[in-house]
Amino acid sequence: MGRIKEHPILGEAPEKKKVTFRFDGKTMEGYEGEPIAAALKAEGVMVHRYTKKRHEPRGIFCAIGRCTDCVMIVDGKPNVRTCITPLKEGMTVQTQYGVQAKENGKEGFDETI
Amino acid sequence: MKRYDLIVIGAGPAGLSAAIEAAKCGMKPVVFDENARPGGQLFKQIHKFFGSKEHKAKIRGFKIGEDLLKEAEEYGVEVVLNATVIGLYPEKEITVRIGDIVKHFKGDYILIATGASENMVTFKGWTKPGVIGAGAAQTMMNLHHVMPGERVLMLGTGNVGLVVSYQLLQAGCEVAALVDAAPRIGGYGVHAAKVARCGVPFYLSHTIVEAEGEEAVSGVTIAQVDEKFQFIPGTEKHFDVDTICVAVGLSPMSQLLKQAGCQMADLPGGYVPVCDEFGKTSIDGIYAAGDVSGIEEASSAMIEGRISGVVIAADAGYLSEDEKQQKCDELEKALGGLRQGMFAPKNRGKKLETTEEGIRLSESLLTKGYIADDEISRYPGFVKKAGVHPVMECTQNIPCNPCQDACPKGCISIGENITSLPVVVADKECIGCGMCVASCSGQAIFLVDETYEEGYASITMPYEFLPLPEKGDVGTALDRSGKEICQAQVVDVRSTKAFDHTNLLTIKVPKDMADKARFYRR
Amino acid sequence: MISVDDRLKEIGEFIPQPDDDMLVCRCEEVSKGEIRKAVHAGMFTIEEIRRFLRCGMGLCQGQTCSRLVKSIVARELKVSPAELEPAVSRAPMRPMEMEVLGRDGGDR
Numbered sequence: 206m207g208r209i210k211e212h213p214i215l216g217e218a219p220e221k222k223k224v225t226f227r228f229d230g231k232t233m234e235g236y237e238g239e240p241i242a243a244a245l246k247a248e249g250v251m252v253h254r255y256t257k258k259r260h261e262p263r264g265i266f267c268a269i270g271r272c273t274d275c276v277m278i279v280d281g282k283p284n285v286r287t288c289i290t291p292l293k294e295g296m297t298v299q300t301q302y303g304v305q306a307k308e309n310g311k312e313g314f315d316e317t318i
Numbered sequence: 319m320k321r322y323d324l325i326v327i328g329a330g331p332a333g334l335s336a337a338i339e340a341a342k343c344g345m346k347p348v349v350f351d352e353n354a355r356p357g358g359q360l361f362k363q364i365h366k367f368f369g370s371k372e373h374k375a376k377i378r379g380f381k382i383g384e385d386l387l388k389e390a391e392e393y394g395v396e397v398v399l400n401a402t403v404i405g406l407y408p409e410k411e412i413t414v415r416i417g418d419i420v421k422h423f424k425g426d427y428i429l430i431a432t433g434a435s436e437n438m439v440t441f442k443g444w445t446k447p448g449v450i451g452a453g454a455a456q457t458m459m460n461l462h463h464v465m466p467g468e469r470v471l472m473l474g475t476g477n478v479g480l481v482v483s484y485q486l487l488q489a490g491c492e493v494a495a496l497v498d499a500a501p502r503i504g505g506y507g508v509h510a511a512k513v514a515r516c517g518v519p520f521y522l523s524h525t526i527v528e529a530e531g532e533e534a535v536s537g538v539t540i541a542q543v544d545e546k547f548q549f550i551p552g553t554e555k556h557f558d559v560d561t562i563c564v565a566v567g568l569s570p571m572s573q574l575l576k577q578a579g580c581q582m583a584d585l586p587g588g589y590v591p592v593c594d595e596f597g598k599t600s601i602d603g604i605y606a607a608g609d610v611s612g613i614e615e616a617s618s619a620m621i622e623g624r625i626s627g628v629v630i631a632a633d634a635g636y637l638s639e640d641e642k643q644q645k646c647d648e649l650e651k652a653l654g655g656l657r658q659g660m661f662a663p664k665n666r667g668k669k670l671e672t673t674e675e676g677i678r679l680s681e682s683l684l685t686k687g688y689i690a691d692d693e694i695s696r697y698p699g700f701v702k703k704a705g706v707h708p709v710m711e712c713t714q715n716i717p718c719n720p721c722q723d724a725c726p727k728g729c730i731s732i733g734e735n736i737t738s739l740p741v742v743v744a745d746k747e748c749i750g751c752g753m754c755v756a757s758c759s760g761q762a763i764f765l766v767d768e769t770y771e772e773g774y775a776s777i778t779m780p781y782e783f784l785p786l787p788e789k790g791d792v793g794t795a796l797d798r799s800g801k802e803i804c805q806a807q808v809v810d811v812r813s814t815k816a817f818d819h820t821n822l823l824t825i826k827v828p829k830d831m832a833d834k835a836r837f838y839r840r
Numbered sequence: 841m842i843s844v845d846d847r848l849k850e851i852g853e854f855i856p857q858p859d860d861d862m863l864v865c866r867c868e869e870v871s872k873g874e875i876r877k878a879v880h881a882g883m884f885t886i887e888e889i890r891r892f893l894r895c896g897m898g899l900c901q902g903q904t905c906s907r908l909v910k911s912i913v914a915r916e917l918k919v920s921p922a923e924l925e926p927a928v929s930r931a932p933m934r935p936m937e938m939e940v941l942g943r944d945g946g947d948r
Contacts, residue, residue, distance in 0.1 A: 209463045209489050213784045214364045214378065214819045218463035243462040251447040251534035258869040262533050264447025266866075266904075268454030270352070271435055273899035273935060274445075274866060284899065284935075288457075289354070352934065405931030413944070415936055420944040438904050440862050440872070569907060576929035584922040 208247050224294040241287035241298055242268065242275050253277050253287060254301035278306045322348045324630055325412060325425035327403045327574065330358020331616045332608025332623035333431030334386045334395070339627025339645075341393035343636040348423075349395060350414055352402035356390075357383040358433055360616060362456040364488075365481055366759035366818070368506075368718040370736055372652045373617045376720040376757050378818065380460075386620070406430070406574040410603055427603050427630045430575055431623060434568035434588075434609035439473070442528040444564075448535025452482040452565035459489040467561025471538050472496045473526055474565030475687075477505035477615075482565060483513045488782060493518045494557040496687070497540050499525040499547055502669075506661065507683040507714045508760025514687030515837040517800030522685050527554060529562055538562055570610045578604060586667070587613055596646070597626035605630060614656075614663070621653040659715040659737035674715045675739060688798035689713060691834060698741045699763075702833075706750040706767040706776070710740045711798075711836075712760065724757035755780050756817035765824075768832045775832035776809060781823040787811060787840060795827050795835035804831050806838055844882050851917060854880040864912065865905040867898025872912055879916040886910060886927040896927060899935045 211217050221236035228250065235244025242265050245253070252262040253275045266274040270289035278299040279285040283306075287298070299306040324340050326333045329351035337347040355361070363379020374382050390397060398416070405413040411424045436451040443449070448467065452474065455466040470491050472483045475498040483493050496513065501523045503510050514520065523542055527549060530537040542553035568588075575591040576582055581600035583592050590612050597605040607626040608619035625646060632642035657663055660670055672678055677697060682690035689711060694700050699710025708729060710721065715737040722732040722740065729746040732738050748765070755763045755778060765778035777795075787793065787808045795806035810824035827835045860873025870893045883889045886896075886909065895909050896902030902909075906927065914921040932941065 207465055209459060209465055211784055212463070213488050213782045213786075215460065215463070239462055243458065243464045246458060246466075247464045253447070256869055259863075261445060262447050263445060263866075264534065265450055265454055265458075267436065267451050268457040271900060271903045272451075272866070273903075276899065288454075291354070402934050402936075404933045404936065413931060415932070415934070415940060418940050418943065420940060422945065435903055437907060440859075440864060440908060442859070442862065445863055445866055573929040573933055576926070577931065577933075582926075584926070586922075589926055 224292060226292060226294070226296040226298060228298045229300055235292045237294065238291045240268075241277070241279065241290050241292050241296070244292050245287065245298070252300065255303070257303040260302075277301050319411075319422050319424055321424045321426070322346065323425070323634065324348070324427045324429065325350065325410075325423060326429045326431060327406070327412070328358065328431035328433055328608070328610075329353070329356035329397050329399070330431060330433050330608060330619070331360055331383075331386065332433075332610075332619040333358075333429065334390050334397075335620045335623030336429050336431060336605075336607055336627035336630070337395040338386070338389050338393055339624045340631045340636075341390075341395050343628070343631035345631055345634060345636055347395055349390075349397045350401040350403050350412075351397065351399055354400055356387060356397050356399060359453070359456075360386070362453070362460045363616065364460050364485060366820075367617055368615075368716060368759045369617050369656055370717070370719045371723065373621075373656060375718060376724075376759055376818075379616065382616075382620075403574065406578040406604075408579050408601060425603075426634060427605065429597070429605040429607060429623075429626055429630065430572075430591075430610055431606070431608045431619075432571045432574060432610045434613055435571050436564070437567040437569055438564060439525075439566050441526040443531070443535070444529060446529050446531055446535050447533065448531065448560055449529050449562045449564065452478050452563045455482055455486060455561075455563050459485060459491075465489055465491055466563070467491060467559070469494055469557075469559045470561040470563055471540075471557055471559045472563045472565060474498060474567070475500070475503040475505055475510065475520065475522070476565060476567060477509055478568075479563075479565035480505040480509035480513060482563060483518065484509065486563075487513070487516055487518075490784075491561075494559050495519050495521055495540070497521045497524045497526065499523065499543055502684040503687060506716055506760060507680065507689075508712065508716075508762045510683065510687035511689065511711065511798065512761045515796055515798050515800050517796065518687075520685070520687040521555070524553075524555075526562070535560055535562055568609065568613045570613065572606075572610050575599060575604070575606060575610070580604060580606075585612075595625075595650070596629040597622060598629070612663070618653060618656050621649050621656070625649045625653070655736050656717050658717050661716060673713070673739060674735075674737060677713075677739075680713055683713065686799065688800075691797075694833070698739050701742045702768065704769050705748070706765050707748045708742060708754050709764045709766045710742070710754075710758075711762045711764070712740050712758075715739065716760075718759060720757040720759065721754045721763060724753040726751065726753065730754055750778070752778055752812060752822045753816070755822055756820040761820070764836065766832055768829060770826060773829055774826050775829045776824050776826050777832065777835050778810070778822050778824040779836060779838065781821045781838070782819060786813070786821055787823060787838065791840065793838055793840045795825060795831060796837040796839055797834045798836050800837065802839070803834055804828055806835065808838070844884070847884065847917075848880070848882060851880070864908050865893075865895035865898065865902075867900050868894040868896075870895035875909060875912050876916050879913055884913075884917060886913065886924060889913060890927050901933070901935060902927065
């Protein structure tokens with residue numbers, strides 16, 4: 206996938222500060238202030254979470270904060286809409302399983318919910 | 319509790335326009351918007367808008383958004399961003415989440431301009447990552463400069479589906495196909511034609527059987543449907559795609575109005591508040607404008623917003639009855655202009671056979687996205703004569719007339735009726751300036767010179783892709799369907815500020831291809 | 841007003857369909873079959889269906905599925921979707937944390 210460096214109508218992408226963040230233990234790069242989801246997309250990440258009941262993968266769907274399908278665990282907080290949450294230097298982003306992160310190799314599906 | 323003259327909910331085209339008009343009259347409106355930036359969906363619209371001068375025709379959507387923000391600032395409109403209105407109560411009290419607290423405000427008047435949300439359809443695998451709304455694609459590519467996918471299939475041929483498909487091509491994505499369960503293309507023919515001539519196939523009376531892939535979309539199967547929208551076995555077609563875009567219409571986001579207790583109506587276009595012509599709902603002091611009161615184009619939303627702003631200002635005593643009447647008459651005339659033609663609200667769902675001029679509509683355009691070779695000559699914009707001259711492949715009645723004003727020599731006429739098909743004025747001489755080509759929001763105007771060189775014709779076309787070909791390049795000419803037809807040499811490339819990023823590419827093709835060559839591939 | 845028993849007779853038995861397993865409510869993961877079955881169990885309003893199955897009660901608050909649910913229920917009841925009263929519209933219109941709601945300052 207990747208970024209559009211030059212666009213026939215919009216011209217060159219505006220220059221922004223590069224930042225690094227952690228996604229499931231990997232170091233990734235993005236631009237400060239862009240939505241976390243945009244940075245993940247540019248890095249080729251498609252799956253943002255696995256659902257609670259069916260354990261199915263989900264990713265970006267509406268990209269404007271309405272559908273809540275792109276929620277992930279950001280800096281330890283679950284259910285963060287990554288499509289409208291600005292990326293910051295040093296953020297920790299984790300795939301969300303149900304409403305939790307994967308812990309100790311065990312998927313964090315909370316069957317009591 | 320803080321009290322405002324006017325609280326506007328939603329800083330999109332309708333909301334901002336309303337606040338601007340009210341502020342012009344001396345009111346002090348506040349606009350709340352849940353997003354981080356104002357403008358609603360305008361900043362994702364990178365195509366030139368339709369209409370006439372008063373509707374800001376041939377200006378790109380995001381530019382209109384910038385102008386609107388400037389105007390709002392000029393009149394001192396207070397816009398509060400990241401402020402989500404979470405409740406609206408009949409006493410005109412709202413609750414707003416700002417940061418980590420919930421605040422209450424009251425307004426003498428409240429205008430709801432919350433816009434619309436995208437409709438969805440279900441198919442096997444529709445929840446997989448890679449299935450996205452068309453709006454999501456626009457957000458990714460036009461706001462965040464990230465490609466939504468490499469190879470995309472578009473479901474839906476309304477204007478959103480068509481425009482976003484073209485924008486995907488501009489962003490460097492491949493569009494595998496446009497698919498629609500309906501038997502006819504829903505959006506403007508000119509929008510379809512500019513996608514079709516790039517070689518994108520249209521599959522009408524088809525829909526998605528299944529989105530395939532394990533963790534994310536890796537392919538899609540479509541199949542033909544019968545009149546009852548049931549799959550016809552044996553008609554399946556498969557495409558390797560990583561993204562499926564869904565553009566199957568919009569629904570008004572009218573929940574706040576319902577919560578407030580406004581009288582609502584469930585219409586085919588969505589669940590909307592019952593409003594008078596000025597956007598006044600059943601609750602005194604609560605108004606609605608833009609898509610939330612019925613889905614239309616952004617151009618209409620802006621005028622609706624202005625009308626509501628004027629009426630509110632008058633009601634609040636900031637305008638005399640005469641002043642209000644004068645402003646409203648003007649705005650309603652402009653709005654009336656936009657609500658004409660084949661795609662007017664009153665024609666929704668109707669199957670039209672001919673244009674207002676009585677010319678048969680192109681069946682090929684409605685089902686395949688391009689005008690067939692044997693259909694084009696019946697339209698008044700298609701003329702053959704010696705020397706360079708415009709050929710206008712504008713075959714549907716849509717409210718749009720920038721081409722008429724663009725020609726410095728008066729070669730093009732639309733006349734009084736803004737929806738009429740453009741006509742080439744016989745005794746006026748074309749100088750080949752190309753202003754008409756660049757001004758046509760539908761990219762439907764070409765300059766053709768059949769006597770360019772012995773045995774060769776030249777075609778000047780709008781070109782909005784990168785990399786821009788250079789003079790002397792040799793490539794391939796494509797016909798309206800996107801089929802390669804002959805070799806083409808680039809003889810001129812023009813880009814000026816006045817063209818606003820619509821480059822004019824002139825190619826030389828064998829003379830017998832003059833009526834067919836409409837696109838160029840390197 | 842038509843009684844539930846009469847209406848249940850009128851709409852007939854629940855007949856399984858091949859796509860009953862398809863999710864309709866993405867947030868709460870409610871399938872088409874579950875919604876159809878709920879209608880045959882006597883839930884005729886969107887409000888009842890929502891409370892029974894939680895479709896439209898998840899994070900997105902029915903933003904994506906409410907139209908879809910409505911059309912499924914309408915088809916099952918053999919009425920036009922316009923005849924069905926949409927679910928009640930309540931604050932908050934967007935998902936938010938309880939702690940934020942708790943910090944509602946009232947009219948101060």
